[in-house]
Amino acid sequence: MYEDQPLGKLSPHIYAVANAAYRAMLGRRRDQCVVISGESGSGKTESSSYLVHCLTALSQKRYAGGAERTLLGAGPVLEAFGNATTAQNNNSSRFGKFIQLNYLESGVIRGAIIEKYLLEKSRLVCRDENERNYHVFYYLLMGASKEERKEFSLLQPHEYHYLQQEDICFEDDESLTHEFKRLHQAMEMVGFLSSTKKMIFSILSAIMYLGNVAYGTTEEGEVLDVGPDNVLSTLSDLLKVKKERLVSALTKRRAVVSNDTLVLPYLLKEATTARDSMAKSLYSALFDWIVLHINHTLLNRRDMQESVSCLSIGILDIFGFENYQTNSFEQFCINYTTEKLHHYFSQHEEYLSEGISWSTVVYTDNMGCIDMFSKKPTGLFHLLDEESNLPQATDGTLLNKLKQHHKDNALFVATAVMEPAFVIQHFAGRVKYQIKDFREKNMDHMRPDVVLLLRGSERAFLRQLVCSSPVALFRWGILRATIRIIATFNALARERAKEASRRRNSKMTLGEIRKNSRAFDRLSSHSTSLDFSFDRSDEHPLEVFEDIFANYEKRK
Numbered sequence: 001m002y003e004d005q006p007l008g009k010l011s012p013h014i015y016a017v018a019n020a021a022y023r024a025m026l027g028r029r030r031d032q033c034v035v036i037s038g039e040s041g042s043g044k045t046e047s048s049s050y051l052v053h054c055l056t057a058l059s060q061k062r063y064a065g066g067a068e069r070t071l072l073g074a075g076p077v078l079e080a081f082g083n084a085t086t087a088q089n090n091n092s093s094r095f096g097k098f099i100q101l102n103y104l105e106s107g108v109i110r111g112a113i114i115e116k117y118l119l120e121k122s123r124l125v126c127r128d129e130n131e132r133n134y135h136v137f138y139y140l141l142m143g144a145s146k147e148e149r150k151e152f153s154l155l156q157p158h159e160y161h162y163l164q165q166e167d168i169c170f171e172d173d174e175s176l177t178h179e180f181k182r183l184h185q186a187m188e189m190v191g192f193l194s195s196t197k198k199m200i201f202s203i204l205s206a207i208m209y210l211g212n213v214a215y216g217t218t219e220e221g222e223v224l225d226v227g228p229d230n231v232l233s234t235l236s237d238l239l240k241v242k243k244e245r246l247v248s249a250l251t252k253r254r255a256v257v258s259n260d261t262l263v264l265p266y267l268l269k270e271a272t273t274a275r276d277s278m279a280k281s282l283y284s285a286l287f288d289w290i291v292l293h294i295n296h297t298l299l300n301r302r303d304m305q306e307s308v309s310c311l312s313i314g315i316l317d318i319f320g321f322e323n324y325q326t327n328s329f330e331q332f333c334i335n336y337t338t339e340k341l342h343h344y345f346s347q348h349e350e351y352l353s354e355g356i357s358w359s360t361v362v363y364t365d366n367m368g369c370i371d372m373f374s375k376k377p378t379g380l381f382h383l384l385d386e387e388s389n390l391p392q393a394t395d396g397t398l399l400n401k402l403k404q405h406h407k408d409n410a411l412f413v414a415t416a417v418m419e420p421a422f423v424i425q426h427f428a429g430r431v432k433y434q435i436k437d438f439r440e441k442n443m444d445h446m447r448p449d450v451v452l453l454l455r456g457s458e459r460a461f462l463r464q465l466v467c468s469s470p471v472a473l474f475r476w477g478i479l480r481a482t483i484r485i486i487a488t489f490n491a492l493a494r495e496r497a498k499e500a501s502r503r504r505n506s507k508m509t510l511g512e513i514r515k516n517s518r519a520f521d522r523l524s525s526h527s528t529s530l531d532f533s534f535d536r537s538d539e540h541p542l543e544v545f546e547d548i549f550a551n552y553e554k555r556k
């Protein structure tokens with residue numbers, strides 16, 4: 001209905017927006033972008049998936065390739081790992097995303113790129129009441145087969161500290177089992193091999209076990225021991241790291257004092273923070289790797305080899321304004337983003353052209369608020385960075401600094417002297433932010449001790465997650481895998497040829513020989529676009545070969 005109809009002719013609909021963007025891209029030969037913004041639960045993610053469906057359908061008329069399939073699989077994978085039940089929305093995206101669909105000048109889809117912003121890591125280790133952890137944990141725990149339960153040493157949900165904080169009723173097992181099956185399928189659609197899926201599930205299991213690590217302390221609060229032993233053994237097995245090194249990373253920190261490295265025991269609070277930080281870093285690195293992998297599958301190989309001129313339509317599905325009972329650094333960043341978007345909208349007032357009747361929208365000029373956040377040298381972000389880099393600073397000193405620099409700003413409202421919080425008057429309303437953990441969340445990097453530990457893992461996949469440049473390593477991994485696969489093809493082809501000549505006098509028919517060589521031809525011509533997206537040097541090349549072949553057949 002909406003195809004080729006000008007905006008405003010029919011009643012407002014997301015397909016009208018898709019059609020307008022598509023036509024404008026082709027007609028004006030200019031890239032387009034659809035910005036979706038709104039409160040949590042208002043339908044941003046649903047709208048963006050309808051947009052993707054419609055935009056790929058419009059392109060399909062012009063004979064598109066396989067990018068749609070990957071895109072359709074990418075949705076459920078990102079949703080499982082990046083969405084959770086919140087008080088507002090039982091499928092809330094806890095990250096922002098930008099999907100860029102690339103088109104040839106003829107309007108055929110050529111590939112796509114997904115970019116993610118700010119995954120809410122804190123959710124992994126604690127949440128408000130009525131909120132849940134990321135969907136994928138529940139899917140795995142309730143949907144895994146007996147073999148998978150054994151392989152990943154899975155327990156019951158209530159046995160994990162990171163999951164038992166909420167009062168969950170698991171009577172809805174069937175739908176979770178169904179979601180796990182759907183996740184498996186979606187992972188295959190984006191090109192995950194079964195061995196890759198296993199690595200991912202092992203890491204998820206390890207993250208849940210990390211929450212069960214408990215500490216014993218001295219009277220002074222220094223960490224004396226860590227356990228329980230079975231949890232540490234399972235962790236060391238799942239992560240394929242040495243148990244002693246794991247214990248050391250969980251209980252001690254290194255400090256460099258006048259060129260000497262001191263190893264000091266953590267205090268209990270520090271140790272718990274180190275443990276939680278390891279879980280959060282692992283999950284975030286895994287999420288980044290998944291996005292990277294999906295992008296690799298979505299990227300059209302020819303784009304890298306030829307310079308083809310492409311047009312694009314971007315879809316920005318970004319967090320809306322958030323104002324909860326407890327607001328922290330995440331809401332601080334999210335609300336700053338909505339301020340920036342609001343400013344953008346106020347400069348590009350185009351609602352009327354869609355034919356939607358409005359009582360006039362009065363745009364408040366929010367430049368003052370944006371400056372308060374980001375203007376050098378005393379913008380809130382700059383002060384936060386300054387205070388994050390001072391070793392002696394605390395949340396308290398940070399709050400004093402913010403109050404001191406912005407005491408005359410009407411948009412910054414100080415709270416009672418003893419209250420560890422501050423209030424900001426946003427365009428959309430007043431929000432009270434708790435200062436707790438602002439510095440820590442702002443510094444939010446993988447701890448060097450954790451990096452060292454995981455770099456020592458026997459699992460190449462884990463080593464890849466923590467390397468300094470995942471993109472470079474990812475590409476290098478592909479190149480190495482390609483070379484290895486080609487070498488394997490050649491070796492196998494030689495063996496088969498020898499065998500064929502041996503059998504020529506006996507049983508192997510000409511048809512069989514042809515069939516084998518066709519399989520090789522087919523595989524070698526596609527090998528470079530298949531999935532060997534991480535270093536599989538710890539596996540036998542033949543296993544890799546079989547796996548890739550099976551996956552290729554399935555995807556075909």
Ligand SMILES: Nc1ncnc2c1ncn2[C@@H]1O[C@H](COP(=O)(O)OP(=O)(O)OP(=O)(O)O)[C@@H](O)[C@H]1O
Pocket residue numbers: 038039040041042043044045046047089090091092093094319320
């Ligand atoms: N077009 C639609 N048709 C039917 N239901 C919808 C539609 N849009 C949204 N919903 C319902 O509203 C719920 C919330 O939508 P969605 O997850 O897209 O919100 P959101 O704005 O992306 O929220 P968040 O910011 O928390 O991620 C959906 O789970 C669905 O039940």
